[in-house]
Amino acid sequence: RKEVEQDPGPFNVPEGATVAFNCTYSNSASQSFFWYRQDCRKEPKLLMSVYSSGNEDGRFTAQLNRASQYISLLIRDSKLSDSATYLCVVNAQYNNNDMRFGAGTRLTVKP
Amino acid sequence: DARVTQTPRHKVTEMGQEVTMRCQPILGHNTVFWYRQTMMQGLELLAYFRNRAPLDDSGMPKDRFSAEMPDATLATLKIQPSEPRDSAVYFCASGPRRGAEAFFGQGTRLTVV
Numbered sequence: 001r002k003e004v005e006q007d008p009g010p011f012n013v014p015e016g017a018t019v020a021f022n023c024t025y026s027n028s029a030s031q032s033f034f035w036y037r038q039d040c041r042k043e044p045k046l047l048m049s050v051y052s053s054g055n056e057d058g059r060f061t062a063q064l065n066r067a068s069q070y071i072s073l074l075i076r077d078s079k080l081s082d083s084a085t086y087l088c089v090v091n092a093q094y095n096n097n098d099m100r101f102g103a104g105t106r107l108t109v110k111p
Numbered sequence: 112d113a114r115v116t117q118t119p120r121h122k123v124t125e126m127g128q129e130v131t132m133r134c135q136p137i138l139g140h141n142t143v144f145w146y147r148q149t150m151m152q153g154l155e156l157l158a159y160f161r162n163r164a165p166l167d168d169s170g171m172p173k174d175r176f177s178a179e180m181p182d183a184t185l186a187t188l189k190i191q192p193s194e195p196r197d198s199a200v201y202f203c204a205s206g207p208r209r210g211a212e213a214f215f216g217q218g219t220r221l222t223v224v
Contacts, residue, residue: 032210043202043215044154087154091210098167099144099204099213103153 003027004090006102014110017078021105023088024070032091033064035073037084038104044087047073078109113137117203117216124223129191132219134203135184142206143186144213145171145178149199157201160186161209193223 006023013019025033033050048055050062050071061074071090075082088102116135124130136143145157158168158178168178175194180186190197200220204213 032212034212043217045215046212049212098142098156098159098209099206100156101146101154 002102003092003100004088004102006086006088006105008103008105010106010108012108012110013078015078015080017109018074018076019078019107020072020074021086021088021107022070022072023090023102024068025088025090025100026069027090027092028066028069030069030090030092033062033071034089034091035060035062035071036087036089036101038087039084044101047086075107078107080109080111083107083109115203115205115214115216117201117219119219120217121220122222124193124221126194126223127192128223129189130193130197130221130223132188132201132203132221134186134188134205134216136186136203136205137207137214138184140205140207140214142209142211142213143180144202144204144206145186145188146202146204147199148202148218154202157188190221193221195223198222 035047036044037047038044054063059076063072085104085106087104118133142161144159147155157170163180177189200218202218204215206213
């Protein structure tokens with residue numbers, strides 16, 4: 001079983017739609033969680049950290065469920081510019097291993 | 112604007128040749144990661160360093176890959192000898208401390224023919 005698993009998609013949604021991605025992780029001792037965004041042929045860029053109480057940044061909301069070991073990303077009022085691959089990242093902080101990435105979920109927002 | 116710098120951006124080499132990729136982490140960051148990305152495998156963690164000390168390189172094929180940090184401003188990833196299956200984008204990332212987010216360089220796109 002992979003340490004971090006995501007639905008690869010693709011998710012194809014119209015502009016203005018709300019879309020949600022989930023990500024599960026296997027190590028219950030994981031401490032830090034992030035969502036990154038990666039555009040085609042570019043490097044991953046930090047979208048937002050995920051805090052235990054959940055957090056929001058404009059149209060983006062991230063949540064953490066430690067009991068079920070998953071994190072989620074909700075995008076409201078999606079824009080064409082949101083089209084990208086969204087990567088879930090978990091920092092295991094055990095055995096000195098850090099920053100494990102999921103395979104990513106591909107989102108395409110259509111006019 | 113602080114950023115991670117990787118060189119070269121693109122490299123085409125013949126099978127069997129040595130390849131060296133370089134990374135300059137963001138000044139003051141004490142954690143450096145090397146990742147490899149392919150369409151099939153996604154982002155794989157190859158190795159990572161904290162305060163220049165290698166903490167984990169279990170993701171690297173030891174017989175041909177090596178990663179070092181000669182000083183705080185330079186990290187290197189070497190492949191010797193290179194093979195066609197090593198063709199991928201290699202990313203370096205740095206982070207300010209344990210458990211914090213990482214910032215990526217633009218990557219080295221390696222093609223081994």
